[in-house]
Amino acid sequence: MSTDEMEWKAGFACLVGRPNAGKSTLTNALVGDKVAITSSKPQTTRHTIRGIVTREREREQVVLVDTPGLHKPRTLLGERLNDLVRETLLEVDVIGFCLPADQRIGPGDTFIAKDLAELQRAKRVPVVAVATKADTVDKERLAEHLIAIDQLGDWVAIVPCSAVRGDQVDDVLAVLAEHLPPSPAPLYPEDTLTDEPDERMIAELVREAALEGVRDELPHSLAVVVEEIVPREGRPDDDPMLDVRVHVFVERDSQKAIIIGRGGSRLREVGTQARAGIERLLGQKVFLDLHVKVAKDWQRDPKQMQRLGF
Secondary structure, three states, X not given: OOHHHOOEXXXXXXXXXXXXXXXXXXXXHHHOOOOOOOOOOOOOOOOOEEEEEEEOOOOEEEEEXXXXXXXXXXXXXXXXXXXXXXXXXXXOOEEEEEOOOOOOOOHHHHHHHHHHHHHHHHHOOOEEEEEOXXXXXXXXXXXXXXXXXXXXXXXXXXXXXXXXXXXXXHHHHHHHHHOOOEEOOOOXXXXXXXXXXXXXXXXXXXXXXXXXXXXXXXXXXOEEEEEEEEEOOOOOOOOOXXXXXXXXXXXXXXXXXXXXXXXXXXXXXXHHHHHHHHHXXXXXXXXXXXXXXXXXXXXXXXXXXXXXXX
């Protein structure tokens, strides 16, 4: 049988884990490009971001669905994020359960493992346990961690990896791909890295830049809305520019002051960092117009949440 006639394996893989388990970093490492925002702050991911990995020689396409971390919710936003994860889990072909090696198995992991066990019984979805951040511990500690993972549940495989160093990332991809269904063709064009619209990616890049180096209270309170993306009039055809207008929403005036910084210095840093990523994404010069606004207690207000895209 010729290569063209060989059947593909193609489907959806979901990475789950408690907040800050390394899911977004692993997604980016698997795809080989930045499709999910990363931050040292938990609860960074708000939407399911799809990264698409195509291995033409192996005739495999893995569509990675990166989810918010499952957690005990304290707000309406938290409840909706958990619902989003559970809805996603019902629709995928294989799940990667991320358990960071630099943290001992805790109540959050046990909570997720129980959820996954119920899902395995109901839908028979295979679960691969992934020991993330393996580069942060010595061999003895990693071995202890792998034994603890084995005792936590019934996994089709356990794979340690370091997304930062690239160690065994290919192994994670290969194990996930093993459990995908056959397909007559890839689900997406082979050069596609993500199916996220530009507006969503721009908003995520701005939010990532705004989260750099801020206090723990802020990540939950930050929402970003792209108001418009329009070509700058009067630019020469060989040097176009886009005007990108973005609103950053926080819940309190004190948080607005943190984002803006003294004399606007912090906001300028956010704009510089985000603009670089947006220009790479869009492939042309960008003028980024950032405005910070207060939407009081929006995480607890269904109407405001809907307006902000949740």
